[in-house]
Amino acid sequence: MRDYYEVLGVQRGCDDAALKAAFRKLAMEHHPDRNGGCEDATGRFKEINEAYSILSDAQKRAAYDRFGHAGVNGGGGGGGPQGFGDVHDIFNEVFGEAFGEMFGGGRKGRSNGPARGADLRYDLEITLEQAYAGAEVELKVPSSITCEPCNGSGAKPGTNPTTCGTCGGAGRVRATQGFFAIERACPRCGGAGKLVLDPCQACHGAGQVRKERVLSVRIPAGVDDGARIRLAGEGDAGQRGGPRGDLYIFLSVKPHELFERDGLDLLCTVPVPMTTAALGGQIEAPCLMGGENCDGQCKLPVDVPEGVQTGKTIRLKGRGMPSLRNRQRGDLVVELYVETPTHLSARQKELLRELADLCGDKQHPKSANFIGKAKRFWEEVTGV
Template sequence: MRDYYEILGVARGSDEAALKAAFRKLAMEHHPDRNGGSEESASRFKEINEAYSVLSDPKKRAAYDQFGHAGVNGGQGGGGGPGFADINDIFSEVFGSAFGDMFGGGQRRSGPARGQDLRYDLEITLEQAYAGSEVEITAATAMTCEACEGGGAKPGTSPVTCPTCGGAGRVRASQGFFAIERTCPRCGGEGRTISDPCTTCRGHGQVRRNRTLQVRIPAGVDDGARIRLSGEGDAGARGGPRGDLYIFVSVRPHDLFERDGLDLHCTVPVPMTTAVPGGEIEAPCLSDGSPDDAENNRLTVKVPEGAQTGRTVRIRGRGMPSLRSRERGDLVVELFVETPTRLNARQKALMQEFADLCGDQQHPESSGFLNKARKFWEDVTGG
């Protein structure tokens, strides 16, 4: 049988800290669950645990140093040595993230716990997004029960220590050569039980109530933005801090404007009688509602002579404000030239006279198109 000091890789005069450090390192390295259930790893792991069980116990170590394996019951380290207590620490490190509750990695839940974060979906208008606004919302949140002050027990009574776990919140069971801890099934890890629950909250310590809150919408907020209201979520358990409330903003589609980043786009009809000679039209725009906004909700837009449908006019600084700077986007006005309809005989005659006076010189786009069309027809017919 191998020497226990050799198994742990330590000198005979090593102190308790050196022994424990060597044991933890080797136990994590050779644990079967970290080595695909290897029989060799299982055997090595058991050997490491046995060595540490003896050497970590001062009496057993003294007997081993004097008589060797014969001094510790033929080389058996015993089932109750300190090595078995430390094995749970090893499991916590190896499996803490996934199996903490099974191997002792979980924590008793009787202390304060932070409340849950909440989500609230808020739809606003483009005008509100442009100018910024204060919006009142009503959200259902968990509140500390006033009747029992969050304790869960009926007023005048108190929770009692859980008889199953003795207030520890966890129970332990031995399996093979190591012990397994798990959350107490009776108290759910609280360490206490409520025999006479509060009639208001039914023992939960919290009740759900509607709360009215004022939410500030910053100017320039975009669709899909998220606003965090710190401490406005659910109440924490056992005196813990409140969670947060997250406002998810959606901007309602507008009848006139479309947003593209900081720019606003708007299509404005232009009478043909204005588009041909050029002139001015009125276009809508957004306003922050302040007295300084003299232009209010309309702008005068100059239409260049001979403007065609699709021509754009850019008004600097009349788009959306930026959330992070003093920059503003532009208002892009797209012109849509209207053709007169339902003309009487006199109007039709004048239009024909106008067309005769203009000739092809005044329709460069039409002339270019007709030239391409004639070539296409000639290629098709071979003419």
């Protein structure tokens, strides 16, 4: 009779974790189902199980360490009840946590009670104004609800579902294949544990009906594109009186014709007349209305400095999007675009020509600097 430690390939004094790991590896390698029922593999498999059944028991292991095979009540008798133990129990212990119900370890906590309803998704597009100030919107959500006539049982009013005779009401059946016990949902009742013999006419035995529900949803101020709102208990109804699932609302913000969003900041491009850009002055920029910082205005004055150029940005503090997490607000960033006048009259053209004759390099410093660089470039290329 081989030494049990030698059978499992472990050292004397190894801990339980090392013992279990060695057994798991060898048992999977020599299992008869994986070796076509080979007699050698079957014998080796029984030997491995016998060794583990002794060494995994603290008292038996202590007796074996002291007296050898004689100390474990004739454990060398070829796999009797005391030497080999119950193979199925051993597999439950070692493989249950890794493979769940395949080896019977998944039965704990499993219930054939009321099942929770499915979660639902609803895609909702909102405007930037709604995202800025918040909004109350109504949604029409098609979902499953509990059938009222049968109260979700699926049985005709006045009758009750009967216990499934195949699974005895457990909802699951078990089959043994070699050393393995496989558990699955009962094929007759589908895991419900009960059968509806006289179905409800309203739901045809399903216990649920489809109906469009109207929900009022509050959109918080400051939400961004891609935000998600969870409404607990507003999904599909559960089966057999189980709890409802949840409703998840995925938000998308419709592009705005004036504003672009950058985090909490709002970006807006505002045209500036050429004369205002040259002389300085004041223009008006649009502003989103709503919230405590808006003052009821949908436009804000913007001071334009003298000689401003296209691309200049002016930041208006606290006029951007509100934050979802605190009282902070972003800014409104106004980008100025200097606009050249069109459709000029003869007099207007005459005045512009006179202005062009009077303006020199000081009035057009960027143009003068560019012309100087261009001349040097042409001289280097042409050598003239």
